[in-house]
Amino acid sequence: EVQLVESGGGLVQPGGSLRLSCGASGFSFSDYWMSWVRQAPGKGPEWVANINQDGGETDYVDSVKGRFTISRDNAKNSLYLQMNSLRVEDTAVYYCARDMTFRFDYWGQGTLVTVSS
């Protein structure tokens, strides 16, 4: 059974940093692209970033470019999102998702990031 489990969310002040993690199991993690997708309260999902199988290719939505960094450790079956210079508008539930060319076929349960003073 495919499982994705996010962790690392919490309350952070504007301008602060946070690192999210996603542990994967039940599939060959190193064979798949992975994405982070976020959902602000009461809004639709928003794709944030993705990364290819070996970590050599990444892409980001414009609003997080230069502030967020996606990475992975295939030996640990883990995906990460380093978030710096956080803004109030980054407040959301962050999901990791298996990415089949932007068909997100498995999602984690999400981790809540709240940016507030």
Added chain:
Amino acid sequence: DIQMTQSPSSLSASVGDRVTITCQASQGINNYLNWYQQRPGKAPKLLIYDASNLETGVPSRFRGGGSGTDFTFTISSLQPEDVATYYCQQYDNLPPTFGQGTKLEIK
């Protein structure tokens, strides 16, 4: 970015009813359109990919259609467990973008 507009934004129907949601893209997206179901407090779940293909394990009462800029999502016979918010998502152009959602309730 491509804008995805869903209608209606909310919908109330009876068990057994046929329900249809529409999704319009701000430009043509070929058939690069997915549909997701999000039950309250849960993560989105992929139901339909490439406009009309049913994801493995998804009941056959769910159907997707359309092409170009106009797409539909239909539940042929509404069940109580279908209470959820439904989202369309395009991936013809980066970044992939989602609609604002259609909240479906039971009368």
